[in-house]
Amino acid sequence: xxxxxxxxxxVSLAAxxxxxxxxxGLGRAAEVAVQWKVDxxxxxxxxxxxxxxxxxxxIWHEGGAxxxxxxxxxxxxxxxxxxxxxxTLEPLGTITAEATACGQ
Numbered sequence: 001x002x003x004x005x006x007x008x009x010x011v012s013l014a015a016x017x018x019x020x021x022x023x024x025g026l027g028r029a030a031e032v033a034v035q036w037k038v039d040x041x042x043x044x045x046x047x048x049x050x051x052x053x054x055x056x057x058x059i060w061h062e063g064g065a066x067x068x069x070x071x072x073x074x075x076x077x078x079x080x081x082x083x084x085x086x087x088t089l090e091p092l093g094t095i096t097a098e099a100t101a102c103g104q
Contacts, residue, residue: 001027001075002100007093010040013083015095018070022102030075030097035068036083038092045086053078062086 001020007013013036020030038046043065049057053076060081061069071081077099083092 001030002098004096008091010038011092012037013093025102026099027102028076028099029073031071031073032075033070034081034095038065043085046092047084047086049082051080052076057082
């Protein structure tokens with residue numbers, strides 16, 4: 001499982017795969033650890049949305065401007081996590097999962 005991380009200026013965002021299953025030679029059902037720190041005036045609460053491939057985002061977690069959280073084993077290729085300012089819904093960052101060959 002490969003993770004592509006993008007963040008806005010003033011946002012530090014990291015994501016790592018903790019565990020993943022293997023099915024048909026591809027990684028799936030990954031647990032992903034997410035850490036963020038937002039240094040933007042007015043941002044005190046961050047909302048993390050999650051969406052599987054082709055799904056509408058739904059709220060997964062709401063935390064402080066600096067926080068960390070690990071998903072359950074439900075991140076598959078095409079899934080994405082979106083961080084937004086909980087007050088304004090301004091985008092702060094995105095993590096997109098890509099299924100890769102097992103062990104990569």
